[in-house]
Amino acid sequence: MTTRTKFFPNHYRDSVALMRMSAEIAGLPGIDEASFVMATEANIALVVEAGLLDEGPDPRPNDLMGVVTGSGADEIEAAFDAAGEALASTEGNRGGAAEAVLPRSLDAALDSAPASNLALISCPGEYAGAEAMKALRLGLNAMIFSDNVPVEDEIALKTFAAANDLMVMGPDCGTAIIDGVPLGFANRVRRGGIGVIGASGTGIQEVTCQIDRRGGGVSQAIGTGGRDLDERIGGVTMLKALDLFAADPDTDVIALVSKPPAPTVAARILQKAAATGKPVIVNFLGWRGDRSAYPSLTFAGSLEETAHLAVAAGGSDLPPFEIDPMPSPVPADGHCLRGLFSGGTFCHEALLELTPVLGGVRSTSPVDKSLTLNDPWTSRGHTVIDLGDDLFTRGRPHPMIDHGLRNERIVKEAGDPSTAVILLDVVLGHGADMDPAKAMLPAIAEARELAHGDNRRIDFVASVCGTGRDPQNLDRQEASLRDAGVRLAPSNVQAARLAARVLAETAGGAS
Amino acid sequence: MSNLFGQNLGVINLGVDGFADVIEAEGGAAARVDWRPPAGGPDAAAALAKLAGNPAVDAANQRAFDRYLASQPVLEGIGIAGETLPGMGPRHILHAGPPIEWARMAAPVKGAVVGAILVEGWADTEDAALELAAGGEITFEPCHHFDAVGPMAGIISPSMPVVIVRDAVSGARTYSNLNEGLGKVLRYGAYSNEVLDRLRWIGGTLAPVISKALEKTGGIELKPLMAQAMHMGDEGHNRNVAGSVMFLKTIIGAALNSDSSREDVAASADFIADNILFFLNISMAACKCMLNAADGVEGSSMATVMARNGVEFGLRISGLGDRWFTAAVEPADGLFFAGYSRDDAAPDLGDSAITETAGIGGFAMAAAPAIVQFVGGTSATAINATNEMTHVTIGRNPAFTIPSLDFAGSPAGIDARKVVGANTPPIINTGIAHKEAGIGQIGAGITHAPMACFEKAVIALADAMK
Numbered sequence: 001m002t003t004r005t006k007f008f009p010n011h012y013r014d015s016v017a018l019m020r021m022s023a024e025i026a027g028l029p030g031i032d033e034a035s036f037v038m039a040t041e042a043n044i045a046l047v048v049e050a051g052l053l054d055e056g057p058d059p060r061p062n063d064l065m066g067v068v069t070g071s072g073a074d075e076i077e078a079a080f081d082a083a084g085e086a087l088a089s090t091e092g093n094r095g096g097a098a099e100a101v102l103p104r105s106l107d108a109a110l111d112s113a114p115a116s117n118l119a120l121i122s123c124p125g126e127y128a129g130a131e132a133m134k135a136l137r138l139g140l141n142a143m144i145f146s147d148n149v150p151v152e153d154e155i156a157l158k159t160f161a162a163a164n165d166l167m168v169m170g171p172d173c174g175t176a177i178i179d180g181v182p183l184g185f186a187n188r189v190r191r192g193g194i195g196v197i198g199a200s201g202t203g204i205q206e207v208t209c210q211i212d213r214r215g216g217g218v219s220q221a222i223g224t225g226g227r228d229l230d231e232r233i234g235g236v237t238m239l240k241a242l243d244l245f246a247a248d249p250d251t252d253v254i255a256l257v258s259k260p261p262a263p264t265v266a267a268r269i270l271q272k273a274a275a276t277g278k279p280v281i282v283n284f285l286g287w288r289g290d291r292s293a294y295p296s297l298t299f300a301g302s303l304e305e306t307a308h309l310a311v312a313a314g315g316s317d318l319p320p321f322e323i324d325p326m327p328s329p330v331p332a333d334g335h336c337l338r339g340l341f342s343g344g345t346f347c348h349e350a351l352l353e354l355t356p357v358l359g360g361v362r363s364t365s366p367v368d369k370s371l372t373l374n375d376p377w378t379s380r381g382h383t384v385i386d387l388g389d390d391l392f393t394r395g396r397p398h399p400m401i402d403h404g405l406r407n408e409r410i411v412k413e414a415g416d417p418s419t420a421v422i423l424l425d426v427v428l429g430h431g432a433d434m435d436p437a438k439a440m441l442p443a444i445a446e447a448r449e450l451a452h453g454d455n456r457r458i459d460f461v462a463s464v465c466g467t468g469r470d471p472q473n474l475d476r477q478e479a480s481l482r483d484a485g486v487r488l489a490p491s492n493v494q495a496a497r498l499a500a501r502v503l504a505e506t507a508g509g510a511s
Numbered sequence: 512m513s514n515l516f517g518q519n520l521g522v523i524n525l526g527v528d529g530f531a532d533v534i535e536a537e538g539g540a541a542a543r544v545d546w547r548p549p550a551g552g553p554d555a556a557a558a559l560a561k562l563a564g565n566p567a568v569d570a571a572n573q574r575a576f577d578r579y580l581a582s583q584p585v586l587e588g589i590g591i592a593g594e595t596l597p598g599m600g601p602r603h604i605l606h607a608g609p610p611i612e613w614a615r616m617a618a619p620v621k622g623a624v625v626g627a628i629l630v631e632g633w634a635d636t637e638d639a640a641l642e643l644a645a646g647g648e649i650t651f652e653p654c655h656h657f658d659a660v661g662p663m664a665g666i667i668s669p670s671m672p673v674v675i676v677r678d679a680v681s682g683a684r685t686y687s688n689l690n691e692g693l694g695k696v697l698r699y700g701a702y703s704n705e706v707l708d709r710l711r712w713i714g715g716t717l718a719p720v721i722s723k724a725l726e727k728t729g730g731i732e733l734k735p736l737m738a739q740a741m742h743m744g745d746e747g748h749n750r751n752v753a754g755s756v757m758f759l760k761t762i763i764g765a766a767l768n769s770d771s772s773r774e775d776v777a778a779s780a781d782f783i784a785d786n787i788l789f790f791l792n793i794s795m796a797a798c799k800c801m802l803n804a805a806d807g808v809e810g811s812s813m814a815t816v817m818a819r820n821g822v823e824f825g826l827r828i829s830g831l832g833d834r835w836f837t838a839a840v841e842p843a844d845g846l847f848f849a850g851y852s853r854d855d856a857a858p859d860l861g862d863s864a865i866t867e868t869a870g871i872g873g874f875a876m877a878a879a880p881a882i883v884q885f886v887g888g889t890s891a892t893a894i895n896a897t898n899e900m901t902h903v904t905i906g907r908n909p910a911f912t913i914p915s916l917d918f919a920g921s922p923a924g925i926d927a928r929k930v931v932g933a934n935t936p937p938i939i940n941t942g943i944a945h946k947e948a949g950i951g952q953i954g955a956g957i958t959h960a961p962m963a964c965f966e967k968a969v970i971a972l973a974d975a976m977k
Binding site for chain 1: 518525540544547549563564583735898912
């Protein structure tokens with residue numbers, strides 16, 4: 001049996017706390033007795049009286065004294081270490097009765113959830129760059145949902161991320177799916193072996209949903225943000241995502257979706273894609289670059305085809321991709337198509353499909369700049385617009401979230417005698433309106449009535465981007481729209497072609 | 512390799528709260544940030560982007576914080592300011608807060624300066640004192656430039672006694688004047704004969720009694736005393752009842768055993784016993800001691816000084832040493848003595864915010880149930896006030912534990928980055944002076960450090976880190 005005394009200088013604890021501590025230390029292995037007291041004369045006398053010490057040391061009333069009896073020096077040393085740790089601990093004895101405290105900053109949140117690996121940032125754009133840089137410095141990957149982040153910030157963020165093996169999705173990254181968890185505006189799609197990289201949120205949504213419709217699944221979906229393939233950024237995020245997918249054992253096939261990159265960036269991306277050694281399906285919507293330099297890559301002409309080819313490359317037994325062709329030519333007779341989109345990439349894909357066969361299609365972001373709509377609020381001739389564009393959403397909720405803006409435009413188009421076909425996209429998934437069909441049907445009915453009263457007819461054509469597991473349920477939404485007489489296509493590209501056919505029929509019938 | 516895929520996705524969600532709901536519903540983990548735009552707008556945000564999570568700043572803060580924790584202030588003795596404070600000249604008058612020239616000083620500070628000039632005998636009348644003060648012959652400087660602190664006006668003139676606190680770790684010393692009690696007192700700008708006579712008595716009787724007692728005790732370790740006082744219901748700024756009683760208890764025997772006369776000891780004992788704030792100045796010098804230990808760590812954003820001169824609030828941070836970051840003081844809000852209201856209150860004043868800087872005072876509100884009225888009236892609001900400060904601090908001080916938080920340490924080590932990032936100003940408990948000189952204390956309550964000081968400090972530190 002050995003007894004040792006140790007002083008902890010300048011540690012005051014109340015006697016009640018010390019009694020508890022003495023009991024805890026006495027319960028440690030190899031320890032018989034333990035007494036922790038403030039080393040006052042009176043306390044020392046008590047320790048001597050209790051028989052722990054034969055002779056008391058000189059009083060040191062500001063110091064805490066521990067006297068421990070145990071089987072050996074090691075055990076006692078361990079007991080004193082435990083006591084020292086308990087004294088240094090800053091945690092309370094229990095959780096405490098105080099209100100739960102929600103962290104107010106990224107770093108504080110990381111302290112409370114140290115296993116975090118991604119920051120999802122959707123604060124106002126002027127602050128998003130700084131918050132994202134904070135996240136990166138803290139070792140977190142970042143998804144920046146916010147837009148209006150200066151390009152200089154994006155360059156700085158992506159340069160830092162590249163040097164530190166981190167991923168920056170965005171700015172203006174609306175959609176991602178990481179390890180099966182939808183982030184931002186995303187759909188509940190089956191998990192599988194296809195890795196998707198997309199510059200636009202709706203592009204990713206359409207490709208992942210079309211994969212899902214074909215029984216395929218998604219390993220991960222990475223959003224790069226709309227500017228990533230710009231010359232100034234150089235495709236940092238897309239290149240990084242290609243690296244990750246090349247190394248990811250759960251990814252068998254890679255799908256790339258973006259507007260046409262800057263030529264030098266395209267070359268870098270496609271070289272990297274070819275070097276992954278995995279099948280890569282590329283859809284640079286409307287890209288006219290030289291494909292022959294990349295024989296190992298597969299180029300797709302539409303979002304749906306991208307999904308189809310990716311599922312096929314993953315080994316599924318699918319028929320070749322064939323969809324109804326565009327009618328050509330469509331007579332120009334004053335019957336006009338009006339495309340009112342909520343998703344930017346849906347709008348762009350429709351423009352690419354429709355412009356060649358309809359002749360000029362006006363838009364706020366047309367294929368040919370000379371076809372820019374002067375007044376975005378008034379359609380002229382064939383018009384296809386993205387109502388999610390900043391032009392329209394200033395002070396209004398995005399039409400994917402709230403259909404009010406688009407409903408107003410539907411009714412307005414119906415008042416224009418030249419409107420014959422209205423083409424729509426309907427986006428489901430997290431973040432979108434919880435029942436878009438229900439939100440749209442009154443406006444569709446009102447539009448029809450307006451035209452009817454004027455002895456006209458308006459046809460509605462739409463596609464629904466979603467899955468059966470989405471909160472809104474694809475089948476239910478499609479059924480509601482179909483019941484209301486909306487002509488549905490299974491994809492956006494097919495909806496564009498269907499709209500053109502309906503227009504051709506209308507024009508043909510009228511002539 | 513990247514840490515993005517296959518890691519059991521853990522998201523920190525900042526912004527649209529609904530995204531976190533989805534992540535959780537889909538099997539991911541989401542930690543929510545109660546985000547608010549950082550104070551100071553995009554410039555401060557950009558500075559923060561550079562500093563937050565910056566390993567150099569984190570390491571510097573940990574070093575500064577560890578030094579603060581390790582510091583062991585010991586009340587060593589009593590000296591005469593002019594002989595004791597290094598560099599103090601014969602015509603120096605020290606004041607609370609950041610530097611300020613005579614013309615801009617707040618009325619209570621001017622009143623206290625007049626009182627100090629009369630006590631020093633540099634002038635015989637109020638008018639002559641005012642003329643002297645305005646004449647440029649007297650050098651006004653912050654107490655902090657001399658490692659000293661003074662509550663309210665914080666006036667220290669060369670003949671005044673000061674407590675001397677020594678850091679047992681570094682040997683460095685800090686100072687404060689002796690607390691005069693409540694009512695008409697110099698620190699609130701009063702300079703009547705009653706005030707001047709009391710100051711003379713403090714210098715001539717009280718100071719020697721304490722000094723001789725301290726010689727007998729060989730110095731008093733202050734942290735254990737402060738910790739014990741916190742367990743007895745002091746937060747160490749607005750409430751110092753327990754600390755004052757404990758101090759008296761600690762020295763009374765030694766005073767009686769010294770060669771001070773029985774009458775002087777009895778008068779001194781009565782004076783201390785009647786002054787529930789007597790310990791404040793001693794504790795402030797201890798706080799200054801702990802924070803000086805933390806000062807001068809390159810890259811550190813830890814606050815080492817918060818002080819007010821009645822016009823401006825001044826902040827210093829460890830990594831930028833002697834630079835003051837100032838902003839207009841904010842008014843104090845609180846409880847007023849009968850007959851007074853907020854309209855009568857002087858802007859915030861005094862070096863006593865050194866207590867909050869050191870993690871006591873407002874930061875330890877949860878320790879002082881007797882004064883919870885200042886923050887809403889319930890124990891829960893006091894606990895919330897203390898918890899709120901964990902958003903802005905580097906850690907907790909295990910030496911200052913809080914019973915109502917089950918003995919968790921008081922949040923301590925204000926990180927300027929966190930103040931700006933969380934847009935959460937440090938809380939400060941404070942006495943409230945009348946805006947006119949000489950009326951004295953009219954209430955007590957709380958105020959907050961102005962965010963602008965912290966924004967400036969963060970931007971300056973980001974520049975310095977280039």
